[in-house]
Amino acid sequence: MASRYPLAPSLARLAGRRSISIAAAGRIRSHGQAPLAATARCFSSSRPRPLQQTPSQRVKLTSETYPDIKRDSRFAPLTQEHVAYFRGIIGSDSAVIDGVTNESAADDIEPFNSDWMGKYRGQCKLVLKPGSTEEVSKILKYCNDNLLAVVPQGGNTGLVGGSVPVFDEIVINLSRMNQIVEFDEVSGALVVGAGCILEVADQFLATKGYIFPLDLGAKGSCQIGGNLSTNAGGLRLLRYGSLHGSTLGIEAVLADGTIVDDLCKLRKNNTGYDLKQLFIGAEGTIGIITKASIQCPQRSAAQNVAFFGLESFDKVQQAFREAKGQLSEILSAFELMDESSQALVGEVTENRRPLEGKYPFYCLIETSGSNADHDSEKLGAFLEDVMEKGIVSDGTLAQDETQIKALWAWREGIAEALGHLGGVYKYDVSIPLQEMYQLVEDTKARIDAAGLLGDTDEHPVRDVIGYGHMGDSNLHLNVSTRRFDKRVEQCLEPFIYEWIEKRQGSISAEHGLGLQKKNYIGYSRNATTIGLMKGLKTHFDPKGILNPYKYI
Numbered sequence: 001m002a003s004r005y006p007l008a009p010s011l012a013r014l015a016g017r018r019s020i021s022i023a024a025a026g027r028i029r030s031h032g033q034a035p036l037a038a039t040a041r042c043f044s045s046s047r048p049r050p051l052q053q054t055p056s057q058r059v060k061l062t063s064e065t066y067p068d069i070k071r072d073s074r075f076a077p078l079t080q081e082h083v084a085y086f087r088g089i090i091g092s093d094s095a096v097i098d099g100v101t102n103e104s105a106a107d108d109i110e111p112f113n114s115d116w117m118g119k120y121r122g123q124c125k126l127v128l129k130p131g132s133t134e135e136v137s138k139i140l141k142y143c144n145d146n147l148l149a150v151v152p153q154g155g156n157t158g159l160v161g162g163s164v165p166v167f168d169e170i171v172i173n174l175s176r177m178n179q180i181v182e183f184d185e186v187s188g189a190l191v192v193g194a195g196c197i198l199e200v201a202d203q204f205l206a207t208k209g210y211i212f213p214l215d216l217g218a219k220g221s222c223q224i225g226g227n228l229s230t231n232a233g234g235l236r237l238l239r240y241g242s243l244h245g246s247t248l249g250i251e252a253v254l255a256d257g258t259i260v261d262d263l264c265k266l267r268k269n270n271t272g273y274d275l276k277q278l279f280i281g282a283e284g285t286i287g288i289i290t291k292a293s294i295q296c297p298q299r300s301a302a303q304n305v306a307f308f309g310l311e312s313f314d315k316v317q318q319a320f321r322e323a324k325g326q327l328s329e330i331l332s333a334f335e336l337m338d339e340s341s342q343a344l345v346g347e348v349t350e351n352r353r354p355l356e357g358k359y360p361f362y363c364l365i366e367t368s369g370s371n372a373d374h375d376s377e378k379l380g381a382f383l384e385d386v387m388e389k390g391i392v393s394d395g396t397l398a399q400d401e402t403q404i405k406a407l408w409a410w411r412e413g414i415a416e417a418l419g420h421l422g423g424v425y426k427y428d429v430s431i432p433l434q435e436m437y438q439l440v441e442d443t444k445a446r447i448d449a450a451g452l453l454g455d456t457d458e459h460p461v462r463d464v465i466g467y468g469h470m471g472d473s474n475l476h477l478n479v480s481t482r483r484f485d486k487r488v489e490q491c492l493e494p495f496i497y498e499w500i501e502k503r504q505g506s507i508s509a510e511h512g513l514g515l516q517k518k519n520y521i522g523y524s525r526n527a528t529t530i531g532l533m534k535g536l537k538t539h540f541d542p543k544g545i546l547n548p549y550k551y552i
């Protein structure tokens with residue numbers, strides 16, 4: 001690897017002048033223009049799922065991939081009478097996709113059966129899209145009374161197979177419950193329907209000078225109810241904390257149809273157990289969230305994004321430490337990408353890379369504050385300092401909204417780019433920072449030693465990639481494959497979970513357990529906590545109709 005790239009002195013210079021621009025295709029060079037503009041964070045939409053797949057593109061059934069999982073014979077098969085009852089509740093024809101009495105509906109149901117990664121596929125024959133909490137309540141009561149299993153579904157962007165059925169569970173999709181119910185412009189409390197798309201909520205808040213305290217690459221498709229149910233972390237957890245902190249209240253429906261109205265809009269409420277917390281991260285196993293009240297922060301007037309290359313993971317850690325110390329209150333994101341991940345995005349998008357040289361690691365830093373001059377000065381001084389100390393080898397700084405968006409695309413586009421090249425085995429884990437990247441190297445070595453990694457078609461694995469939310473010690477380990485292959489899965493599991501357990505990490509940092517990690521929860525939780533969780537599940541859903549075969 002080259003040592004410090006020639007841009008280093010120019011960045012150091014521009015840091016003093018705070019004036020740079022993109023010369024071509026995202027490359028940023030210094031010149032004497034106005035200071036960085038205060039920009040709003042750009043939006044990007046996640047990939048829309050195809051409405052129809054040809055039979056050859058169809059994902060293998062989950063029950064074929066995992067033949068050990070058997071359908072629970074307690075659950076009743078769906079009949080014409082059941083469908084007629086649901087039609088009576090929901091009314092609207094388009095809100096019931098019925099493959100029970102109408103075989104030609106199979107193609108319409110397919111997108112609700114298959115997950116975003118193309119890894120899991122269920123055999124559901126009925127999709128219900130209720131329009132109100134009362135309808136959800138009536139549907140669940142009937143399902144509970146008649147032992148019909150259900151899967152709550154939001155935007156279906158979940159990455160652990162939790163959002164799609166395994167067998168013939170009914171999909172209850174919340175997309176029609178997408179209202180912005182109310183917003184308090186003084187306190188910042190937002191009340192929304194669970195089916196509201198995250199990006200829509202954030203765009204609404206932007207018009208009021210506020211921001212949704214969660215942001216992630218799937219924002220154009222995922223829903224607030226899904227975000228809460230997975231306790232999604234995303235790109236700004238570093239700044240705004242987790243949804244456990246920013247959720248003020250929840251309305252949910254239990255398995256037997258009981259409506260739990262805990263839709264508090266106050267920051268303080270110590271009157272008893274904080275029941276809403278149980279629904280956050282429960283992945284639809286103890287109830288269906290129908291509304292939520294969220295504490296939204298003021299939108300920052302000034303935003304800056306820097307992207308830089310580093311020679312080692314040790315230097316990444318040093319840069320993170322310096323960023324926390326020097327940027328403190330304005331630091332809103334610190335993201336990590338390795339060279340493999342960036343090469344992949346480049347290959348798929350054919351866009352010009354932000355830096356001229358290649359580095360083993362790249363970091364994206366975002367600052368958000370109220371004073372553009374002050375923030376630019378701080379970021380400039382930080383960049384100058386880390387370059388002078390030899391921590392960072394090269395860097396670029398966005399000047400306007402388009403450039404901010406272009407730089408973020410190199411981070412946010414990784415998941416999408418991976419999806420273009422075949423299957424991906426995804427592991428979303430928390431590991432103490434010092435050892436975070438070691439997992440990528442050890443996994444790659446293991447796959448290579450097993451003869452599974454290579455450039456030609458007989459090797460199922462293309463590459464092993466690491467990126468993630470460095471600021472939260474959260475690594476996304478992705479094994480990019482030409483096709484899903486049991487040999488790869490067996491090589492990875494339980495190896496990865498054992499590796500994490502030895503370091504007291506978490507096998508699920510932010511994506512949840514779903515189907516993928518159900519059998520591995522013991523690597524991160526002890527018998528007592530698992531016992532308590534099972535007790536809660538039984539208490540809330542004694543017949544087990546909510547999202548069976550998953551979670552715990």
Ligand SMILES: Cc1cc2nc3c(=O)[nH]c(=O)nc-3n(C[C@H](O)[C@H](O)[C@H](O)COP(=O)(O)OP(=O)(O)OC[C@H]3O[C@@H](n4cnc5c(N)ncnc54)[C@H](O)[C@@H]3O)c2cc1C
Pocket residue numbers: 046116151152153154155156157158159162163174194215216217218221222223224225226227228229230231232233234235283284285287288289290415416510511514547
């Ligand atoms: C490109 C991309 C980037 C991503 N980036 C991140 C990231 O940075 N951080 C992160 O944490 N995740 C990330 N994810 C994962 C995913 O987007 C999140 O988990 C998201 O919160 C899921 O929301 P959803 O509406 O799509 O839920 P779904 O996928 O539909 O459902 C997820 C789970 O929640 C349950 N559920 C859904 N809605 C409800 C409801 N109303 N009530 C009860 N249960 C419900 C489902 O049964 C399922 O178990 C990413 C995904 C993609 C595709």
